Amino acid sequence: MKITIIDYGAGNIQSIQFALNRLGFEGILTNNADEISSADKVIFPGVGEASSAMKKLKNTGLDELIPTLKQPVLGICLGMQLMCNHSEEGNTKGLGIFDTDVIRFSNEVKVPQMGWNTIYNLQSPLFQGINGNEYLYLVHSFYAPLSENTIAITNYETEYSSALQRYNFYGVQFHPEKSGIIGEQILKNFLNL
Incomplete structure (x- = not known):
């Protein structure tokens, strides 16, 4: 199975590669459109700030490519947020895959x-x-509200989408x-889709 990890300079790439290795797979880190298009599975990671991450995607043309992919695609953290219509972080227009906007937690919570x-x-x-009610590891200031694309919920100040799905996009x-053994199971399930 060919797994590509989209490389656009916004990622926590090594820990994803290690997690795939533990499952017996290898992820190819690339921003090459042909490599990404020909993969069986695509992982779209992201750690960082939305507007600068989106600029990096635009500079490589990946903002045009990602929404056209036909194989299963998994956006993680900022990757998921960039797949939404818009993010309040840096007033960023997203890829429009998930029909929802990303908003900031209020100052009422940490x-x-x-x-x-x-x-x-x-x-x-x-x-x-x-x-x-399994525990998973999160670190984020912005979230996607509940929508018709919501496939899992977390509560922090309010209920929000901890996972989204639309067509082949997750x-x-x-x-x-x-996220330990539970996170590995979710990755394994993605690879089995």
């Missing part, structure tokens, strides 16, 4: 949300074999590569 929190109301093969707000 921002960023950092650490372990539960996911529940799981509605996708991505969560096969996983019970609700997004998770948490970091499966840093």
